[in-house]
Amino acid sequence: MGSEALDKGYEPLTVEARWYNYWEEKQLFAACEENGKRSYSIVIPPPNVTGVLHMGHALNVTLQDILCRYKRLRGYNVLWMPGTDHAGIATQNVVEKKMAQEGLDRHRLGREKFVQAVWEWRREYGSAIINQLKRLGASCDWARERFTMDEGLSKAVRKVFVDLYNEGLIYRGSYIINWCPRCRTALADLEVEHEELEGNLYYIRYPFAKKKGGVVIAATRPETMLGDTAVAVNPDDERYRNTEADMLILPIVDREIPLIRDKYVDMLFGTGALKITPAHDPHDFEIGRAHHLSSIKVIGDDGKMTADAGALFEGLDRFKCREKVLKALEEKGLLEKIEPYRHSVGHCYRCKTIVEPNLSTQWFVSVKPLAKKAIAAVKNGDTRIIPGMWESTYFEWMNNIKDWCISRQIWWGHQIPAWTCERCNEMVVGMEAPDNCPVCGGDRLVQESDVLDTWFSSALWPFSTMGWPDETLLLRLFYPTSALVTGFDILFFWVARMMMMGIHFMGDVPFKDVYVHALVRDEEGKKMSKSKGNVIDPLTVIESYGTDAFRFTLAAFAAQGRDIKMSEKRVEGYRHFVNKLWNAARFTLMHISEGYEEIPRNDLSIPDRWILSRLKETTSNVVEALDAYRFNEAAGTLYKFVWHEFCDWYLEAVKPTLYGRKGPDRQKAAKSVLGRVLRDTLVLLHPFMPFVTEEIWHKLPGTKGSIMETVFPSDHPGAALMVYDEEAESEMNLIISVITGIRNIRGEMNIAPSRSLNATAQTKDEAIKETLNRYAEIVKDLAGLQSFSVGEPGERPKSAATAIIEGATIFVSMEGVIDFAREADRLQKEIDKLGGELRTVSKKLRNEDFLSKAPADVVEKVREKHRVFIEKQQKLQSNLERIRELNS
């Protein structure tokens, strides 16, 4: 394509839609199944089908997209596997709510029809989140999109379940689990959110059966007393020495229960006596087992009291029941006292209802053996967790891992592949429904109604999405995946479980790197939540500022180990950056008309060589930063390069050349360098800002096709010519410091930019003289001078302000405008500033220990600095004296 003019401002919205469609049509996101390139793969953390895009997704997906686009440019065959998660409880809740509005409920509908309705819901709304990911520019291989309930993934789930069952790692049994009375399902320990609440500690007297007095227990959930089957005290507790054979009367219920001894009881807590309710507390359950106590379930699965709670309470809500029990106890005079007590209470992570520990028959995975291998894989470096601090968190959890309750009493999900024979009660676990009972031959087998925890299927995601249990080419090419990018909030839920399953079933870790990124919070650092009303919608941000600005903001703030506080103001700042790039391109395109042509180094000016050297350094820094997942550093480097090196200095410095004032040869060279730098800059920026870079790319002469198909600057055939150019760097720094010195005088002395000044530089250094003479034009242009001369140290111009730079003194002649007092103040200020620095440096050089113990190069550096400071100070001082003379 040829050179075209750009509009004055960048308009993101129209551009974005156009290029996204273009990429999809050209299938630039597709992984190749038959090429010899190195593989790079990432599986997306599948968002809930019910989800709407939030800041967490935006950050997560942006970082993955940066990696994938970067790796493609580096020549990798990239697979970014997308998809969604069926989110059992959440989805079921959503569909049930919708049904409720239509006056329907799932029980009336029946299981089969309900599940069908969920599928319909998914067909209609399930792609919402996917479309939102596309707005972010996500370059996933959409043709391979997966869903955890797909046939293939479901087969993987069944296979894993059956294998683990046969290996004895999945078992079924009756234990205390976390029960959500609202969702009416069991929850895994992880799915319970603990929150500190103000409660009470109720002291209740349990009278002795056969003598006066009684034992006082302390309880936070007095309603559970209805299911007590014992009271326990510590065997060493002196207070309860003489009560050995005693039985107690359970108040209200009037049941006789034993007083037992168990070391578990803490003598220092409460009264040292603990009521035992084996059906409603995990400890009590263990103690009950050890002492062969019976379990009485008094709170039902609906959160209401059961018949076993007694006629008085049956059908009562558990919290209403608490009040009624307390009232009854008070009437009997058995409620000794009530103390306020702060304790943590478990809530359902889906609906925030207070969770009830309940005795229930469920399915569990025995995870310890799996965890052992998953710990080893991180210990020996097969998988790296970045930043490293998360490794300790991972180990901490893995080392203390408990069996995982995987059965859920809901309908939407993978139904457990276990069947029970109605005739002989034999249970069969298998991939498919058995026709006959293997024991009695009966043909009436009923499938387990429970479904599996959604995370059970998510745990298989890195290989189930690639076709496992079939041996596919995809698995061979892309497993183990290269990196997993995720938030720490699902480190245990998901990452740890994928590690366990991946190692167990694939014989290899699911990913080589796990990059754990921060959480996006609001401006005040609070977690964004709908209830707090502090949510910033990523789509709104995109509408207002454009995707590129938003993505760049996320990357720039994605420093390792710290949460991101998001505010629209920050995005606005980076929109300015997008616009800056746009205008730099606009300027460039006004001057170049052909593609880049290699120009011999000798034909290049110092600014040309300097910007190429900066480009080289920037490229290396970006590569280094991205390879280490330091996104903020890569973004910061690019920002600085584009704005403060390319725009602020290079473009300004080459303007005279571009206008032809240096002759056609120089002009040609400058144009060529300009084009080259812009082209490489676009490629470097593309992973961060895919849309604007693609848009400019197509206007750039000499480019073909999409920017996605090009080669990264460091891999380009011409890359060998890109070197750090020490000479150019130091000469350009000299020029910059001269200009800055003069500008400083102008600013401090309040001289209008429109007023031309005359300046002269004095130096003994021939090389400096050479450089300044050669680039006097640039100095004149950028410092706003009428004339700029270079000479030997000698007669100082009258009425001049002074700038001291390393190796030279600049005099800015200010005939008629000079304010002597002001100049004296300015010089004094500089001398004072320098004095502080000089003191610290001198102190070091007077220190014998420093001179003898510090490395030679460090000492030399300090000596050099000292020399420079002294020289500068002397010059400033003599100029100050002169100004004072003139002023008097």
Place this chain on the structure above:
RNA sequence: GGGCGGGUAGCUCAGUUGGGAGAGCAUCGGCCUUACAAGCCGAGGGUCACAGGUUCAAGCCCUGUUCCGCCUACCA
């Protein structure tokens, strides 16, 4: 209770083997200079939470204190 992270400019934060305290935004002053006022030029501003220690040298390493945040846990 255990674990982890953080305290650096007015705000938000960088600071990767210990050797010149930085950026963006905000503030102040000056500019519509032919890519960009979404811009340009210049300036001010910090006991690096506190107290010790190691070292020639500490924002960085060690110990303690304090404040904030998060994760995790079965003292009823």
